[in-house]
Amino acid sequence: MSALVLAQHDGGRLEAATLNTVTAAGKLAEAVDVLVAGRAVEQVAREAARVAGVRRVITAEADHLAHPMAEDLAPLVVQQAEPYTHLLAPATTFGKNVMPRVAALLDVAQISDIVEVLGPDRFRRYIYAGNVLTTVESRDAKKVITVRTTAFPPAQAEGGAAEMVAVEAPPATGLARFVGREVHRSERPELTSARFVVSGGRGLGSKENFRLVEELADALGAAVGASRAAVDAGFAPNDWQVGQTGKIVAPELYIAVGISGAIQHLAGMKDSKIIVAINKDEEAPIFQVADYGLVADLFKAVPELTEAIRKLKANPGA
Amino acid sequence: MKILIPIKRVVDANVRVRIRSDGSGVETEHLKMAMNPFDEIAVEEAIRMKEAGSAEDLVAVSIGGPRTPETLRTALAMGADRAVHVLVEGEVQPLEVAKLLRAVVEREQPRLVLMGKQAIDDDSNQTPQMLAALLGWAQATYASRIRLEGEELEVAREVDEGIEVVRVRLPAVVSVDLRLNEPRYASLPNIMKAKRKPVATLTPAELGVDVTPRLVYTRFEEPPGRKAGVKVASVQELVEKLQAEGVFG
Ligand SMILES: Cc1cc2nc3c(=O)[nH]c(=O)nc-3n(C[C@H](O)[C@H](O)[C@H](O)COP(=O)(O)OP(=O)(O)OC[C@H]3O[C@@H](n4cnc5c(N)ncnc54)[C@H](O)[C@@H]3O)c2cc1C
Ligand SMILES: Nc1ncnc2c1ncn2[C@@H]1O[C@H](COP(=O)(O)O)[C@@H](O)[C@H]1O
Numbered sequence: 001m002s003a004l005v006l007a008q009h010d011g012g013r014l015e016a017a018t019l020n021t022v023t024a025a026g027k028l029a030e031a032v033d034v035l036v037a038g039r040a041v042e043q044v045a046r047e048a049a050r051v052a053g054v055r056r057v058i059t060a061e062a063d064h065l066a067h068p069m070a071e072d073l074a075p076l077v078v079q080q081a082e083p084y085t086h087l088l089a090p091a092t093t094f095g096k097n098v099m100p101r102v103a104a105l106l107d108v109a110q111i112s113d114i115v116e117v118l119g120p121d122r123f124r125r126y127i128y129a130g131n132v133l134t135t136v137e138s139r140d141a142k143k144v145i146t147v148r149t150t151a152f153p154p155a156q157a158e159g160g161a162a163e164m165v166a167v168e169a170p171p172a173t174g175l176a177r178f179v180g181r182e183v184h185r186s187e188r189p190e191l192t193s194a195r196f197v198v199s200g201g202r203g204l205g206s207k208e209n210f211r212l213v214e215e216l217a218d219a220l221g222a223a224v225g226a227s228r229a230a231v232d233a234g235f236a237p238n239d240w241q242v243g244q245t246g247k248i249v250a251p252e253l254y255i256a257v258g259i260s261g262a263i264q265h266l267a268g269m270k271d272s273k274i275i276v277a278i279n280k281d282e283e284a285p286i287f288q289v290a291d292y293g294l295v296a297d298l299f300k301a302v303p304e305l306t307e308a309i310r311k312l313k314a315n316p317g318a
Numbered sequence: 319m320k321i322l323i324p325i326k327r328v329v330d331a332n333v334r335v336r337i338r339s340d341g342s343g344v345e346t347e348h349l350k351m352a353m354n355p356f357d358e359i360a361v362e363e364a365i366r367m368k369e370a371g372s373a374e375d376l377v378a379v380s381i382g383g384p385r386t387p388e389t390l391r392t393a394l395a396m397g398a399d400r401a402v403h404v405l406v407e408g409e410v411q412p413l414e415v416a417k418l419l420r421a422v423v424e425r426e427q428p429r430l431v432l433m434g435k436q437a438i439d440d441d442s443n444q445t446p447q448m449l450a451a452l453l454g455w456a457q458a459t460y461a462s463r464i465r466l467e468g469e470e471l472e473v474a475r476e477v478d479e480g481i482e483v484v485r486v487r488l489p490a491v492v493s494v495d496l497r498l499n500e501p502r503y504a505s506l507p508n509i510m511k512a513k514r515k516p517v518a519t520l521t522p523a524e525l526g527v528d529v530t531p532r533l534v535y536t537r538f539e540e541p542p543g544r545k546a547g548v549k550v551a552s553v554q555e556l557v558e559k560l561q562a563e564g565v566f567g
Binding site: 069070071074092093094096097098099100101102103104105107108109110111112113122126127128129130131132133134135136137138139140174175176177178179180181182183184192196228231232237238239244245247252253263264270274275276282287288289290291292293294295296301304305308309312313316 | 329411438477546548550554567
């Protein structure tokens with residue numbers, strides 16, 4: 001058994017999600033190779049070669065892969081697929097976009113968003129917004145898989161010494177082209193791998209008020225998340241959405257502020273280690289999953305909490 | 319431009335499903351069913367394109383059991399012109415759905431397929447990408463803005479990093495995200511009118527597609543539950559609890 005992991009990277013660095021995917025691949029196969037596609041990605045390839053457990057790094061460089069489109073990436077993965085029993089990518093918007101295209105070209109089913117490997121052809125995944133945990137078996141000769149990154153620890157970034165090979169990518173399809181990206185830059189930790197996450201919901205009432213959530217997050221050194229309602233209302237950017245259709249997070253501490261706890265939101269955060277909920281409605285469903293619930297007006301409680309944490313950080317002994 | 323809009327009949331998003339007592343599957347009998355919420359957004363977008371004069375013929379298509387036409391009627395009441403029902407009993411998985419849709423595309427020859435990014439029952443998020451692959455078409459997934467510009471579409475995509483803008487050549491498959499639009503409710507007169515709009519029925523055999531599932535779901539379980547913890551009386555008490563958990567170092 002051997003597995004190929006499609007690397008997610010930003011052109012300069014390997015994304016953390018790739019490391020979680022390598023771990024999942026390692027549970028399926030003795031040999032794990034990584035495919036790095038892009039333009040001038042030698043640095044990324046070297047980084048991938050140092051990841052513990054990687055046998056070989058395959059690099060495909062081409063101008064048209066600078067911002068790789070699924071239309072161009074999928075034929076490359078298919079071109080490389082022959083020797084592998086398993087093809088994997090993280091279940092990020094990157095991996096979710098490409099891998100079904102790969103699967104269809106290979107005429108195999110895709111297993112989406114796995115949370116556990118039970119064997120080379122048996123996996124666990126959630127359906128119905130996290131309400132049902134299933135075991136699924138694939139009879140296809142090749143398994144195309146996306147991996148829920150929070151369900152697998154990252155592989156060690158250092159310690160490996162993989163062989164490096166270069167391949168030629170298939171020509172550009174010309175079907176789609178990258179125009180630009182509106183990226184929300186931030187000094188804060190990345191949402192899906194952060195140790196702490198503070199999320200705000202509709203209860204914040206406005207974009208200005210949402211700053212209360214951001215201030216609490218900054219006091220803690222946390223990433224900021226949001227409910228769909230908060231994003232829809234324009235309080236927060238789309239890439240902060242946590243849930244069934246947003247990001248899946250599983251931090252050590254998740255603080256939900258002014259979030260009711262709809263099933264679609266819980267689907268994205270219920271594997272967090274400690275959940276804190278601050279909500280003025282004591283009947284809010286979020287309290288059914290919260291380890292610590294504070295029934296309070298957030299406009300009073302959140303600034304108080306931010307202040308208390310700032311004090312603690314300034315004076316840890318007290 | 320003709321637009322094909324694949325829609326799925328699913329358990330309503332507000333209903334909590336139960337696992338059958340023998341663990342053999344999810345109990346969906348007698349539950350409230352609805353159009354997959356993402357697909358409603360796709361239908362709405364197609365209607366807006368028609369209202370803007372950039373589309374004429376809106377064809378809704380759904381693969382499912384004998385009650386599927388009820389959901390297709392919703393699309394017709396919203397404003398789709400006609401519907402195609404591919405009658406299949408039992409589970410059809412994304413690869414087979416994509417193959418059936420390809421066969422419908424070959425018959426209908428649309429310039430654009432607009433569909434949901436994800437079905438809220440299987441949460442697969444695969445079918446649009448698979449359909450695009452089978453057709454050899456461009457795909458623009460997770461759309462939050464779509465603009466027709468000649469022979470191209472400019473699409474803003476909701477990605478993990480923010481918003482990505484791409485241009486795809488037509489014909490193309492576009493999958494839509496939640497923030498593309500707010501779907502309309504069908505008015506009573508339109509619901510009445512929809513009863514007279516045509517719904518064609520096809521079978522997988524007529525379309526030449528084998529729909530045998532490739533994946534076998536062998537177990538259905540309640541996810542490991544979380545218990546409600548404790549209520550704290552004040553911010554001070556909360557901070558103490560978190561300190562005791564070692565959160566602050
Ligand atoms: C197909 C589909 C997919 C979806 N995907 C997602 C998803 O990925 N993520 C997601 O989050 N949702 C998702 N949703 C939406 C979800 O169903 C809920 O509508 C949403 O999570 C509600 O957000 P909310 O909790 O912020 O808002 P609300 O439900 O309105 O809750 C606001 C809460 O704030 C509290 N509050 C108000 N004022 C105060 C105050 N002053 N102090 C303290 N508390 C206060 C209220 O008591 C209430 O509990 C999806 C829905 C559908 C149909
Ligand atoms: N049975 C079906 N009939 C019609 N369209 C479907 C069906 N299943 C999935 N789709 C379409 O494919 C999208 C993604 O579904 P999925 O890949 O199952 O998450 C849905 O939003 C629908 O637009």
